[in-house]
Amino acid sequence: MTAQIIDGKAFAAKVRGKVAEHVTRLKADHGITPGLAVVLVGEDPASQVYVRSKGKMTVEVGMNSYEHKRPAETSEADLLALIDQLNTDPAVHGILVQLPLPGHLNEDLVINSIDPAKDVDGFHISNVGLLATGQKAMVPCTPLGCLMMLRDHHGSLSGLEAVVIGRSNIVGKPMAQLLLRDSCTVTIAHSRTKNIEEVVKRADIVVAAVGRPEMVTGDWIKPGATVIDVGINRVEGRNGLLGDCHFESCVEVAGAITPVPGGVGPMTIACLLANTLTACSRAHG
Numbered sequence: 001m002t003a004q005i006i007d008g009k010a011f012a013a014k015v016r017g018k019v020a021e022h023v024t025r026l027k028a029d030h031g032i033t034p035g036l037a038v039v040l041v042g043e044d045p046a047s048q049v050y051v052r053s054k055g056k057m058t059v060e061v062g063m064n065s066y067e068h069k070r071p072a073e074t075s076e077a078d079l080l081a082l083i084d085q086l087n088t089d090p091a092v093h094g095i096l097v098q099l100p101l102p103g104h105l106n107e108d109l110v111i112n113s114i115d116p117a118k119d120v121d122g123f124h125i126s127n128v129g130l131l132a133t134g135q136k137a138m139v140p141c142t143p144l145g146c147l148m149m150l151r152d153h154h155g156s157l158s159g160l161e162a163v164v165i166g167r168s169n170i171v172g173k174p175m176a177q178l179l180l181r182d183s184c185t186v187t188i189a190h191s192r193t194k195n196i197e198e199v200v201k202r203a204d205i206v207v208a209a210v211g212r213p214e215m216v217t218g219d220w221i222k223p224g225a226t227v228i229d230v231g232i233n234r235v236e237g238r239n240g241l242l243g244d245c246h247f248e249s250c251v252e253v254a255g256a257i258t259p260v261p262g263g264v265g266p267m268t269i270a271c272l273l274a275n276t277l278t279a280c281s282r283a284h285g
C-alpha cells in the first residue's frame, strides 16, 4: 500500500484565499485592515528567511505587515519598550516575536509581555492556560495547521489513538491539547520514552515534532495510520530538507502522510494569517 500524500501547500493556499476574502470584506464594510507586526532580533539566517516569507504572505492576503528588525545586542528593556508600543498601537492586531532570541534575552519574559489578545503565536502563558482548559485561546500556528489537515482527512478524530513525538511548548504540548480537545486518546512520546517504536505503532495518528532527521521509520507505523511530519531538518551532505520521518519507508505503510517540504510548513504561515484575522475581528468586536 502507498499512502495518500496530504498536500499542505495546496491546503495552505486555500486557507490563505479564505483569509484574503475576509480581509477584503473587512476593508470594504468596516474600513479596517488587519496588521501583523513581526519582531526579529539578530541576524539568524533561518529566522530572516521565515520573517521575509511571513511579510510577503501577509501583504499577499491584503494585510499590513510591520517588520521591526533589531540588532542582536538589543537590551531587554528596549525590546520590552518596543512590544509595549506595539501592544498599544491600534493598527497592530497581531504581534510575533521570532524565536529563538539571543541568549541574553529572557524568552518567557518577552513573550509574556505581549498583549494576549495580540499573541498570534499563542505562546503567552494566558493563551497556554486557555487552551489547556478548553477556553477561547489563540492557538499556536504549527499545531493548528496539523489539526486542520487531520480534520480534513479524517472528519471526526474522536476516539482515535494519537501519539505526538516531541514535548516542546511550540508544537508537542499544544498539539496534544488540541488532539485531546478533539477527543483523541493522546500520548506524548519523547527522548526518554521506553520502547518508543511500540508506543508509536499503536497510533492511528502520528505527529512527529522532535527535530531529529528521519527518526521515525516505516516499521514504527501502524498500517493505514496518518503521519504528520513537522520536522524541518537541514543535514550536511543531503540535498534539501529532511523531515523527522523517513519518508520512503513510512509512505509504504501509512494511510496518509505529509511530505517535507510542502506539508506542515506552508500551513504554519497560513494559520498565522488566520490568527491575525481572528485577533483583528475580536478587537473590533
Ligand code: GUN
Binding pocket: 096, 097, 098, 099, 100, 121, 141, 142, 170
Ligand atoms: N521560531 C520557529 N518557529 C516559530 C514560531 O512558530 N513562532 C515564532 N515566533 N518563532 C518561531
